Amino acid sequence: MSDFNFHGVFPYLVSPLQDNGDVNRELLSRLCNDLIEHGVHGLTPLGSTGEFAYLSSEQKRTIVETTVAAADGRVPVVAGVAATTITDAINQARNYEKLGCSGILAILEAYFPVSEDGVYNYFKAIAESVSLPLVLYTNPMFQRSDLSLPVIDRLSHIENISYIKDASFNTGRLLSILNKTGGKIKVFAASAHIPACVMMIGGVGWMAGPACLVPRQSVELYNLCKEGAWAQAMEQQRLLWQLNQVFVKYNLAACIKGGLELQGYPVGPPLPPQDSLPPAGLDEIRASLIKTGALTG
Numbered sequence: 001m002s003d004f005n006f007h008g009v010f011p012y013l014v015s016p017l018q019d020n021g022d023v024n025r026e027l028l029s030r031l032c033n034d035l036i037e038h039g040v041h042g043l044t045p046l047g048s049t050g051e052f053a054y055l056s057s058e059q060k061r062t063i064v065e066t067t068v069a070a071a072d073g074r075v076p077v078v079a080g081v082a083a084t085t086i087t088d089a090i091n092q093a094r095n096y097e098k099l100g101c102s103g104i105l106a107i108l109e110a111y112f113p114v115s116e117d118g119v120y121n122y123f124k125a126i127a128e129s130v131s132l133p134l135v136l137y138t139n140p141m142f143q144r145s146d147l148s149l150p151v152i153d154r155l156s157h158i159e160n161i162s163y164i165k166d167a168s169f170n171t172g173r174l175l176s177i178l179n180k181t182g183g184k185i186k187v188f189a190a191s192a193h194i195p196a197c198v199m200m201i202g203g204v205g206w207m208a209g210p211a212c213l214v215p216r217q218s219v220e221l222y223n224l225c226k227e228g229a230w231a232q233a234m235e236q237q238r239l240l241w242q243l244n245q246v247f248v249k250y251n252l253a254a255c256i257k258g259g260l261e262l263q264g265y266p267v268g269p270p271l272p273p274q275d276s277l278p279p280a281g282l283d284e285i286r287a288s289l290i291k292t293g294a295l296t297g
Contacts, residue, residue, distance in 0.1 A: 004076040004102045006163055007204040008041025009218045011211035012049035014257055015063055016267040023062040031265055032070035038215035043067055044105060046080030049209030049256050054271040061095065068100040076102035078135055084109045086122055090129040103133045120151050127158050134160055139167040149180055156181040163188060165207045175201050191244050196237040199225035209252055210243055213259040214294045243288040250281045259285045262295055
């Protein structure tokens with residue numbers, strides 16, 4: 001098992017590719033180093049913001065390898081594993097463990113609906129295939145088969161399933177998870193939640209794409225929550241929430257990549273057939289970043 005106790009701010013990394021499809025290793029390494037210098041507590045390649053669904057297996061491997069090398073043991077790297085079959089998921093998880101990841105973010109992709117037993121067996125198989133901590137990822141907006149509370153409870157009895165990142169928009173569900181599992185599953189919020197509220201009910205942090213754009217401000221919010229300075233935390237939360245509201249209107253990867261371009265990271269547009277951020281969207285991102293102090297005017 002990993003020596004890391006996962007907590008705090010884990011940015012979902014973008015996946016910068018060159019025109020020929022190769023991963024831009026130098027740029028990804030620079031982004032990772034800058035995020036770590038801003039105080040983030042971990043890195044998550046191949047999350048939703050990383051456009052995992054649009055990448056080849058070789059591109060995914062290179063992204064994970066590059067992130068692990070850039071982190072150099074300073075913070076944990078929790079790599080996303082997403083598949084429609086158990087066999088594929090196991091192969092990915094084992095490969096990423098060999099590359100030096102500290103944990104696995106497990107995602108179920110499904111074309112046909114999967115029964116609750118099928119969902120349980122998928123995550124159980126991944127957990128048992130590696131010695132790393134497993135973070136369950138549930139996002140009913142994009143997943144055809146979601147993790148129900150009874151399945152989460154069953155999975156909580158597997159030793160290395162220790163965390164969940166929930167993007168269901170339902171903070172009450174998070175409290176139910178904490179109550180049902182008796183603390184065996186620690187909760188990470190998503191950018192769809194108000195992280196300060198999730199921290200207040202017992203969450204341990206958040207894994208989200210926006211933290212790529214506002215890492216320092218996100219860490220400040222986390223520290224205020226840990227200190228119990230809730231009034232100041234909510235002031236910071238209201239400031240950061242303006243940025244999240246822009247993401248509701250446009251493609252998530254386009255927003256994060258567009259913002260990073262404004263900050264001097266030429267990560268390129270989202271991968272086709274996704275739409276690029278329109279000029280009006282880029283203007284909204286720019287305005288929000290200036291308000292948060294993450295971009296000079």
